[in-house]
Structure formats: C-alpha cells, structure tokens
Amino acid sequence: MDIDWAALGQVFGVSLVATVALVGVFTLGIVGGSARTADGGTGTLARVGSYAAYAVCAGAVALGIYTIAA
Template structure:
C-alpha cells in the first residue's frame, strides 16, 4: 500500500483553511445579528451583513453536499 503524502497534506491544508474560514464567517454572522444601536453602528446594515454571512455558510454546505453526492 502506497500513501501519497503530498496529496494527503494538501487535503488536510485545504480542509483546515476552509473550516477555519467557514467558522469565521459564521461568527461574523452571529456578531452582526446581535448588533445593538448602543454600539454606534447601524443595526439594519449589521443585520444585512449577518444574513449575507449565513447565506455564504449555507452555500458552502450545499456545495459540500453536492461534491459528496456527485
């Protein structure tokens, strides 16, 4: 049995970056969704940004499911 270590490392690296990135985007969505007027920002704009972050996360999950099913 021969293991292609370069390909395994590449899959590990891409998975790590994608996971950290997706968790970061979801975190931004949570922060934007919990914005209040007392922090000086515009809550409507923050809420729109939160919905955008959630849409990006949903698209990434849908793409992952597509890749698994294809």
C-alpha cells in the same frame, strides 16, 4: 499500497483553512445578528451582513453536499 503524503497534506491544509474560514464567517453572522446601536435599536447594515454571512455558510454546506453526492 502507497500513500501520496503530499496529496494527503494538501487535503489536510485545504480542509483546515476552509473549516477555519467557515467558522469565522458564521461567527461574523452571529455577531452581526446580535449588534445593537447606541440607542438600543438594531443595526440594519449589521443585520444584512449577518444574513449574507449565513447565506455564504449555507452555500458552502450545499456545495459540500453536492460534491459528496456527485
């Protein structure tokens, strides 16, 4: 049994980058959802950005599940 170390390293690298990127997008969603303006109201643009970040995360999870199931 031979192990293709180059392919294994490539999978590791892509997985690491994708994980860090997804966690970063989710963090932006959390920060955007908790944003407050100077007068104490919620920032509409920040809230929309937060929902968009959550949609990207949900899409990535759905793609992962689809890839595993296919």
